[in-house]
Amino acid sequence: MGHAARERLAELLEDAERKGDFSTRTELPAHDLRIEVDGVGELPLPLRAPVAKKLIAQARQARFGRGEETLSDTSVRDTWEITPDRITLSGPDWDRALGDVLDGVRSALGLPPTTALRAEPHALLVYGKGQFFLPHQDSEKDDSMVGTLVVSLPSHHSGGELVVEHAGRSVTHRASRQQLTFVAFYADCRHEVRPVTSGYRVTLTMNLLAERVRPTDEEAGGRLAELAHCLTEHFTTPAEQRYSYGRPETTPPNRLVYLLDHEYTQRGLDWDRLKGADAARAARLRQAAGQAGCEAVLALAEVQETWDAAPPYDQYDQYDHYGEVEHFDDCEDEECEGACLLDPDGEPGAERRRSGDFSDYELNELVDDEITLGWWTLPEGPDRTSGTSGTSSTDSTDSTDGEAISLPVAYAEVCATTENKDLTPYRSEYEGYMGNYGNTLDRWYRRAAVVLWPRQQSFASRAEAGSEWALRELQGHLDAGALDHARTLTRSLAPIWGRHGSGEATAPLFAAALRVAVGLREADTAAMLIAPFEVETLAEEHAPDLARAAERYGRAWARETVGTWFGTADAYTGAARTAWLASLPALCTALRTADGDGEAVAAPLVEGAWRATGQQLTNRLGMSREKERRTGSEQLGAPLAHILLAAGSGTADAIVTTLRGLPDTALECLVPALRAAGRRPAAVPDGTGGTGGAPVVGAFHALADHCRERLAALLTRPVRAADDWSLPPAGACGSGCGLCPDLDAFLTSRSRRVMEWPLAQARRRHIHSRIDLTGLPVSHTTRRQGRPYTLVLTKTDAVFTREREARVRAETDLAWLRKNWPVQQGG
Ligand SMILES: O=C(O)CCC(=O)C(=O)O
Ligand SMILES: [Fe+2]
Numbered sequence: 001m002g003h004a005a006r007e008r009l010a011e012l013l014e015d016a017e018r019k020g021d022f023s024t025r026t027e028l029p030a031h032d033l034r035i036e037v038d039g040v041g042e043l044p045l046p047l048r049a050p051v052a053k054k055l056i057a058q059a060r061q062a063r064f065g066r067g068e069e070t071l072s073d074t075s076v077r078d079t080w081e082i083t084p085d086r087i088t089l090s091g092p093d094w095d096r097a098l099g100d101v102l103d104g105v106r107s108a109l110g111l112p113p114t115t116a117l118r119a120e121p122h123a124l125l126v127y128g129k130g131q132f133f134l135p136h137q138d139s140e141k142d143d144s145m146v147g148t149l150v151v152s153l154p155s156h157h158s159g160g161e162l163v164v165e166h167a168g169r170s171v172t173h174r175a176s177r178q179q180l181t182f183v184a185f186y187a188d189c190r191h192e193v194r195p196v197t198s199g200y201r202v203t204l205t206m207n208l209l210a211e212r213v214r215p216t217d218e219e220a221g222g223r224l225a226e227l228a229h230c231l232t233e234h235f236t237t238p239a240e241q242r243y244s245y246g247r248p249e250t251t252p253p254n255r256l257v258y259l260l261d262h263e264y265t266q267r268g269l270d271w272d273r274l275k276g277a278d279a280a281r282a283a284r285l286r287q288a289a290g291q292a293g294c295e296a297v298l299a300l301a302e303v304q305e306t307w308d309a310a311p312p313y314d315q316y317d318q319y320d321h322y323g324e325v326e327h328f329d330d331c332e333d334e335e336c337e338g339a340c341l342l343d344p345d346g347e348p349g350a351e352r353r354r355s356g357d358f359s360d361y362e363l364n365e366l367v368d369d370e371i372t373l374g375w376w377t378l379p380e381g382p383d384r385t386s387g388t389s390g391t392s393s394t395d396s397t398d399s400t401d402g403e404a405i406s407l408p409v410a411y412a413e414v415c416a417t418t419e420n421k422d423l424t425p426y427r428s429e430y431e432g433y434m435g436n437y438g439n440t441l442d443r444w445y446r447r448a449a450v451v452l453w454p455r456q457q458s459f460a461s462r463a464e465a466g467s468e469w470a471l472r473e474l475q476g477h478l479d480a481g482a483l484d485h486a487r488t489l490t491r492s493l494a495p496i497w498g499r500h501g502s503g504e505a506t507a508p509l510f511a512a513a514l515r516v517a518v519g520l521r522e523a524d525t526a527a528m529l530i531a532p533f534e535v536e537t538l539a540e541e542h543a544p545d546l547a548r549a550a551e552r553y554g555r556a557w558a559r560e561t562v563g564t565w566f567g568t569a570d571a572y573t574g575a576a577r578t579a580w581l582a583s584l585p586a587l588c589t590a591l592r593t594a595d596g597d598g599e600a601v602a603a604p605l606v607e608g609a610w611r612a613t614g615q616q617l618t619n620r621l622g623m624s625r626e627k628e629r630r631t632g633s634e635q636l637g638a639p640l641a642h643i644l645l646a647a648g649s650g651t652a653d654a655i656v657t658t659l660r661g662l663p664d665t666a667l668e669c670l671v672p673a674l675r676a677a678g679r680r681p682a683a684v685p686d687g688t689g690g691t692g693g694a695p696v697v698g699a700f701h702a703l704a705d706h707c708r709e710r711l712a713a714l715l716t717r718p719v720r721a722a723d724d725w726s727l728p729p730a731g732a733c734g735s736g737c738g739l740c741p742d743l744d745a746f747l748t749s750r751s752r753r754v755m756e757w758p759l760a761q762a763r764r765r766h767i768h769s770r771i772d773l774t775g776l777p778v779s780h781t782t783r784r785q786g787r788p789y790t791l792v793l794t795k796t797d798a799v800f801t802r803e804r805e806a807r808v809r810a811e812t813d814l815a816w817l818r819k820n821w822p823v824q825q826g827g
Contacts, residue, residue: 004240006232006256006415008062012227013258013281014417020110020276022166023185025173030154030180032097037124038086046154046178052200055126056080062125065139079193084121086272105149105184110276111210112283119206121151127160127201133193135163140187145188145269146275147208152181157199164191167261167423175201184208186275188263227288231256235294235454239412254496255461257371257409258285259301259416260435260448261423266375266402267446268633269298278448281417285450294452295461297403299376301409301447305420308364309430309441358428361441363421376451377402378469379458382810404505407465415524420445442582445462459489464496471512478519490516490525497532510537516543523553527561535565535608536580540590547596556602562604566612578639581609585645599648607645612653613639621665625775626802637672644699645677652699660706664714671813674700704821707799711814720803725795726750727777730770737766746793748774753795760788767791777802 030045037043039058039222043051062081063072091097104118111117138148150162152175162173166189175181185191187208193201207501208756260282262275274282282298289296376399452459463470477486491769510533517526526549550558588606591598613636620632644652659670677700729744739759745753764782771778777798783790 004412004415005230005237006412007294009227009234009256009285010228010258010415010417011396012223013284014228016402020280022169022189022276023164023171023173025106025181025183026101026104026107026300027176027179027181028097028101030178031152032091033089033094033180034091035153036084036088043153044154045180047200047202048155049200051128052128052155052202055124055202055328058082058086059124059126059468062123062133064133068533076136077133079133080126080128080131082124082126084123087121087124089121090473097373101182102149105182105208109147109184109186110279110459111146112279115214115272115279116211117146118209118211122148122207125203127193127196127203128156129198130195132160135165135190137190137194138187140268141207142204142209143270144209144211144273145187145207145268146210146498146605147184147186147271148191149182149206149208150185151204151206152176152183152283153202153204154178154180155200155202156184157196157201159197160201161193161194163194165191166190167418175203181481183425186262187268209586209786210273224284224291227284227341228291231288231292231294231452235292243378253413254464255292255409255413255451255453257299257373258303258448259303259414259420259448261418262448264448265448266300269300269375269377269402271298274448277417282450285452289354289452293455295379295458296450296452297376297379299373299449299451301449301649301718302372303369303373303420303445303447304371305369305443305445306367307421307441307443308367309358309359309361309428310439311358311361358430358441358443358558361430363441367440369420371414373405373407373409373449373451373465374466375402375404376467403469405465405467416447420447423447451717460492460496463493463715464498465775466506466509468509468512471509471516472648474516475512475519478516483519483521486516487520487522487525490520490529494528497528504536506533507539511542514542514549515551518545518549518552521552523557525530526553527557527564530561531564533565534567535562535605536576538565538587538605538774539583540587543587543590544594544596546601547591547594547598549596550598550600551596553697555597558597558600559604560602564606565642566608568608581613581639581642584609584642590647602646603648603651606643606651609639609643609646610651612654613643614658615663617666617669620669621663626775627775628732629665631666634667634672636669638676640669640673641676644673644703645696647696647699649696649698652696653702656706659703664710665712667707667710667813670703671817674704674707674817674821701821701824703818705823708814708817708821708823711810711817714810715807715814719807720800722800724750725753725799727795727799730774730776733766733770736764739763739767740770743767743770747778755793756783757787757791757793758786759791764791767793 033045035043035045037055037058040051040054043055059080059082061072061074062077062079063070064077065071093825098119102119106115106117152162152179154175156177160175162175162183164171164173164183165187173181173183234256235252237252238250256659258281260274260278262278264275271282271286286296288294325524365608379794420443423445425445427444429442431440431442442691459470459473474489477483477489510530513530513533517530519528520526530549584605588598588602591602591605617636617640620629620636623629623632644655647655659666711779727747729748730740731744744756746752757767768780771780777796778797779794781792781794783792
């Protein structure tokens with residue numbers, strides 16, 4: 001088999017409308033334009049210094065946008081600006097002249113003849129000596145904006161060149177002294193105005209807007225048929241794999257992703273407003289799709305490439321390749337003078353990451369690439385709302401309608417006429433030699449794409465990407481009573497319905513899936529549809545449908561489904577889980593008050609949450625370093641309180657029973673839990689509260705009683721005697737080193753404070769690691785005299801201070817508990 005169909009397709013598209021460029025320049029006689037400015041009057045052309053000065057008197061310092069902000073910073077942009085409302089353009093034949101210019105621009109930029117350009121004045125700019133605008137990209141102020149038109153008024157000046165660049169090429173435009181100069185460029189081109197060195201440069205900037213005027217002509221002839229043939233072949237030939245390891249793929253690819261060359265915003269992504277060569281290529285591809293029975297959408301892709309790369313030869317020596325390493329300052333190597341490559345874990349040191357511009361680096365080999373689609377357009381025309389039975393709020397006249405998705409693209413599904421490496425990445429990172437890997441250069445690009453799939457796979461292709469639209473379509477079938485069809489479509493998802501992540505962004509998709517799941521009345525299919533979400537996605541808004549689903553499919557079904565949401569990583573930690581646990585009480589209340597069987601979902605939710613958090617607590621209590629154990633346990637206080645607040649009475653009591661059985665160190669979590677509950681008094685009704693209130697309060701009181709008793713008992717223990725230096729043993733390491741018993745003898749001794757231990761390097765290191773592992777208050781230093789060197793271990797004052805601090809904490813906690821969680825009357 002020669003070339004893969006998708007590569008042939010990319011080649012076929014290469015010469016589609018090649019003539020399009022990213023920037024173009026033309027001139028018109030000055031008398032074509034009559035330009036008046038409020039407060040100055042008509043500007044005589046060519047412009048002279050006195051008029052320029054009058055303009056400046058009417059102008060303000062120009063600003064520029066960065067992100068959402070509008071800033072004024074003369075080190076970035078230094079020019080005078082007059083707003084468009086104060087400018088009037090006229091002239092006997094100006095409209096026609098500008099129309100001709102725009103038509104020329106359209107064709108030079110490679111926009112199809114079916115598009116018409118319009119120019120809207122944006123600002124009148126005056127640059128005096130030394131004034132400039134650093135490289136930037138213009139913001140797309142309007143959905144239909146495709147670029148910028150700069151009209152330079154004729155004037156005597158030098159410097160002030162307009163430099164426009166795209167995909168590594170740049171063009172320098174100079175303005176005429178006698179004529180009007182028009183320069184147009186696409187909105188994704190970086191451009192700058194170099195400092196004016198003499199005279200005044202005056203420009204009128206205009207936004208270039210694109211409109212579609214005629215439907216695309218059908219492309220005649222064999223080329224289109226050839227493209228269509230490539231598509232058919234692509235979708236019927238088993239997918240090729242990058243690393244096949246001898247296993248041939250047996251199924252054809254699910255889609256084809258053809259990467260375009262220009263950058264687009266979500267709002268600007270529209271078939272009628274594609275830029276340069278993209279326009280013609282996408283139009284052909286779309287026609288070919290029609291012939292080959294495929295559907296096409298536009299998408300935005302995030303691309304990451306990892307290259308094996310090297311700095312350019314001449315730069316190589318300027319770098320101190322081993323200079324910037326982390327150095328372990330207590331290095332064990334006798335001969336080491338700080339030049340070793342060890343970090344505290346004894347791993348080979350990594351050169352620090354360097355970010356910046358690596359455009360001149362030499363790319364050797366592509367190690368890996370990853371492409372993810374994050375947005376795409378919805379189908380156009382009448383079928384956009386089909387199946388949604390009016391439930392959709394989609395406005396079918398809004399041509400920029402699209403949706404967020406998340407879809408990793410496989411190797412055999414991608415092709416492009418322009419390779420990534422020939423475009424400018426928005427971010428690069430170079431990683432020096434790391435031991436296992438060579439030098440790698442990572443590059444990130446944002447690219448638009450045409451995505452195609454066979455029409456009969458339309459539903460699955462969309463749904464696989466996590467498309468809410470596809471789920472709404474299913475809902476439409478259900479609402480229309482087409483239950484069997486909805487079931488068949490949903491079942492077809494089973495092999496491709498991947499995980500959808502979690503969080504707020506996923507909540508609407510989950511809501512849509514849940515509604516369909518309820519409507520399907522088929523337990524297994526319903527479970528399959530809602531399984532691949534994470535528990536953190538669940539929110540109060542889902543409670544009614546969750547309760548309904550549980551009622552319909554039963555308690556065992558609900559329990560199993562909740563189990564899949566927790567996933568296998570039971571001891572999962574992280575900010576997302578903590579935040580979700582804070583919302584669990586409200587979610588459970590909503591479940592219990594909803595119609596249906598909310599308790600069937602609430603109970604396994606609380607149990608699952610407790611299983612993970614309880615496991616985490618056990619792990620943390622087992623930590624040997626006191627400080628880490630204490631902060632780790634403390635962090636679980638609030639999550640634990642939230643779980644108890646969410647629990648029904650039986651579960652809450654069972655949890656408290658388990659908690660009471662934990663060692664004293666559990667107080668480090670339990671007191672913070674009570675403090676967290678105390679901070680939400682409204683959530684802990686005092687025995688008279690509503691649903692589930694009383695039992696939960698009972699559980700908290702039981703917990704408070706337990707903590708008070710334990711703390712009081714701890715405080716009756718005798719204070720450490722002033723001459724008692726004993727510490728707990730570190731225990732044997734299990735390797736029969738022969739050193740650990742001696743270490744323990746020293747640690748547990750009441751009287752010994754210092755131990756001087758002549759030991760060779762490896763053995764010193766062993767003792768270091770034993771001590772560091774336990775976090776015991778013992779310092780270790782090496783006296784570098786004689787052979788072997790002597791390891792000096794010293795018990796520090798922390799032997800006493802830690803215990804004193806613990807006592808103070810216990811006293812404070814007990815006082816707080818007695819005040820806020822007093823013993824209950826009759827309790
Ligand atoms: O003055 C010019 O030539 C261009 C100014 C510019 O880039 C802008 O206003 O964004
Ligand atoms: Fe600009």
